Amino acid sequence: MKRVPLKNIKFLGEFENTAITMDNYGLLPSMARYLKRSEKEEIADKDSPSAGAFRYFYRFMVNNEVFLVAKDHPKFDFFCPSRELLEHIMHANLKKVLDFDFNED
Helix, strand or coil: CCCCCHHHEEEEEEEECCCCCHHHCCCCHHHHCCCCCCHHHHHHHHHCCCCCCCCEEEEEEECCEEEEEECCCCCHHHHCCCHHHHHHHHCCCHHHHHHCCCCCC
């Protein structure tokens, strides 16, 4: 992993996945139909909190590579200390990142 300066980050907006959900395990729906698991496994996956059906994302680009951050991930608040800080980083606003209060409340 390589560090990148904030000036190389370009915010591309919010993204909604309306075409293919993560329920397909990376396969197109036509292929997933043939590789279905048993009904008990499907029900267990849908009941789990991290089922992987993310629909809303923040989208930004760094050095010609696009990144997506799932807004509706069940552990979003755990890995992201603050939505405000994340937005400052994605908008490449260095002054607001440096002025951000990192003390825990």
